Amino acid sequence: MPVKTIVRKGVYFDSISLMRIAEKINSISGVSDSAVIMATKENKNIISSSGLLTEEIKKASDNDLAIAVKADDEKTAASALAEAEKMLAGKKEAASSNLTAQSISQAAESYEGLNLALISVNGKYAADLAFEALEKNMNVMIFSDNVPLEKELALKKLGARKNLLVMGPDCGTCIINGAPLGFANKVNSGNVAVVGPSGTGIQEFSCLLSNLGGGISQAIGTGTRDVKDDIGAITTVQALEMLVSDAKTSVIAIISKPPQKKSMARILSAANKTGKPVVALFLGEEKELTAGNIHQAKNLYEAALKSYCLSKGESFNFVREKIYNDKISLSERIKSEKAKKNKDSKYLRGLFSGGTFASQAIRLLEPVIGGVYSNIPSSEKFKLKNSMKLEKHSIIDLGEDEFTFGRPHPMIDYSLRKKMISSEASKKEVSVMLIDIVLGYGSNMSPLADLKETLEKAVKANPALTVIAAVTGTDMDPQNRRYLIEELEKIGVMALDNNYMAAFAAGEIIRDK
């Protein structure tokens, strides 16, 4: 198969833009593989195994852009390269019609009142840009990951000293004054603020709340490491303190994995001091934490429901009723899915793009169906030896580093997941396939078009199979939740707008068949 290459010297594009281009190119029929990379040593290593590391690219250096396409024939490869060039050129055009600056400092000098820097460059450079922004008295959201821990600590200490928020590094989602930052959904505004290190957790929480009729005042991502004692929850505590005087916020939710000990103490004390009702979800935390103004929740749905009740002045009875009614409304559907099963239908396969969803599903399902194998298992006993080879009940998080290195995040690029859906669906032992689809800004903009064929084939290939899709999103999102759910239902997929209920349905269908 011919491989064609272009190297452009001395240009720079951020990796995610390049991955989006690679994704487009890979979708051209006749193209079997491609790489669109800055020719750093690391990137060259990544593509060497795929046979795309041509002599030309070997010679290219850090500041060079390299494009390689492997295709059925020369002509396809050439036209794919032309397409790549077109997309690269397109980027420039788009930029020229907008407000631009040569650097963060220059932006601050040229435009008055900039109050937030959103940084998503390569992690190697992100911290320096964040320092630059803090220097100019801006709050910072750092979407980038791979920022050294000591830099994160220094940034957060400086931020705390200057009374500026440092959201991140590795902060996927924020909503500030109604504006979606990073991977975020378009939700109702309201009086609930949410704080925490989990981006997808915040997305699901804010969508559930919005779909219930509640709304968000602020969503403040803190970065995944904030609740480790190395950092000591600096951002979480700072955000809680800021929310005390935010008149728009009357209820606060904290969505997190269990914080380390000292961080937990700091968070609880700060939450207590807010004087506002706080819903606390520390996913997997066993200890009882409800006390005073703090109301513990055990899963994302419960957290959203409790926040909703507090924000509307309703009693928590509503929480139990709502969950009960939701389950009842699914019972017919569950019954009919169970009826499809045969003696071979046994196992669950969960293919998730959101880590928080995978881990919530494992926690919800294990008491119902027993141990679930995973690359992020509840105990070492259930650790998958090979994350690509699923066995028995398995749920994997495709957003883990092992899958995303050199590849776009599975919320954007479905290609790996589509391959796995096809191969898993054809196995007789698979009874339920559980996937998440995350909508909103930053995510895949055409999830239906991208997934439809794969899902249709999966349903046809295995008539006993139940495919459950948990959709995180709202009807205001550019991808539109309702339309997606209706279309998925048309092709025989059980589509729900709630990860908790999706896991519940999966568990019911599998157990005691």
Add this chain to the structure above:
Amino acid sequence: MKNKLFESRLKVVNAGLEAFAEALESNSVFTVRAIFSPPICGDSWQWSLINSKIGEINRANQKAAERVLAAQPFLTSMGKAIDMVPGMRKNLILHAGPPVTWDRMCGPMKGAVIGALIYEKMAETPAEAEKLAAGGRIKFEPCHDHCCVGPMAGIISASMPVFAVKNKKFGNWSYATMNEGLGKVLRYGAYSKDVIERLKWMENVLYPVLHRAIKALGEIDLKAMTAQALHMGDEVHNRNRAGTSLLYRTLAPAIIKTSNPAEACDCLEFINRNDHFYLNLSMAMSKASLDPAAGVKNSSLVYIMARNGTDFGIKVSALGSKWFTGPALIPDALFFAGYSKKDAAPDIGDSAITETNGLGGFAIAAAPAIVQFVGGSAGDSFNYTKKMYSITCAENNVYKIPAMDFKGTPTGIDLIKVAKTGIMPFIDTGVAHKDPGVGQVGAGVVAAPKEPFQEAFKAFVNLLKR
């Protein structure tokens, strides 16, 4: 101070993913896209060292830039190189750019050396001249190391007449030859009989005429003239039509007063027919303005950029007289009919001293007539100039751009800012044919190569460590 984020209108600067900026814009959020490119050199400890001393560096750069801005360059007299230029001697040939040996010289520079040796009557034929040049008896040194500047090949030999420019603020001098015009000329490596004859005429007729006129005038304020030329559509590197006209207007009465009518007429007509006559003066003026910025402790201001058609070299204030070099690149150009990029010599000439002084490519927004070189629209030229503010220390107090509301041009290239942003100084330039004797084949633009800045960055960090 209290954080007022939640009470304020959100205004975002986005660095990185375009999709995030688009999402914000589609939600009507005020969004500025900061262009990001990674640093061209330096590891994290080097950058921490720089960052820890950035206050001192910035103060030093301010001091160096103020010297540049305070310059008062005047054209005061003329003379033969041998009599005027410090260190000039009979067997010395000065050339553009950083030091280069005969065997590494590009075609146009070799051609110009051959021409100069014939002009000096040290050789009769090109073959003889080549042998002499290669033999080691003739020494080659950069113009810049002798207070001189020369366009393209930049060749100056002992008996060539030079303009003398004095920076009255600091008392330093600079020198440059008279511009020969376009077409087949020595600076593009041509050495045919007519080229040598023209040089002889310039020595025997033009030089005495101009010399007398300048004496009669006393002095000519080149800074004021350049500032006016900028208001008239020049950037005084690739376009010198306004500067030449202003100079002509100043010189004409004095020439007529001090020379016989036939010679006066010939000389005025020679200047009139050469739109680039002012270039050598804009260069000498820039050189005289920048030299006092050398040697400021901790200053990362670049006070020389120059090319010899093989290497591109820079000098940095705190790093004194040391050259830092890297390969010269081939300009992106519009070519005269019949020529293409494959005919072009790599970037050549001391004329990048104009950019170093906040003129030329840095002031391209002042020259709408030549925006074809940078994409064709006035907006393109604004963008080029605007970009240079990110890598400079100051806005010029005298050179201003009418179309940008008389904003001062970006002046005083900062090595650290270049290294950090990866934005390379932008030069607009003529392009020489790679073979000697052919002449100019086009004009266009070129970004300075990274290597000289990377080398200088290393040396600068080592200096800070001490």
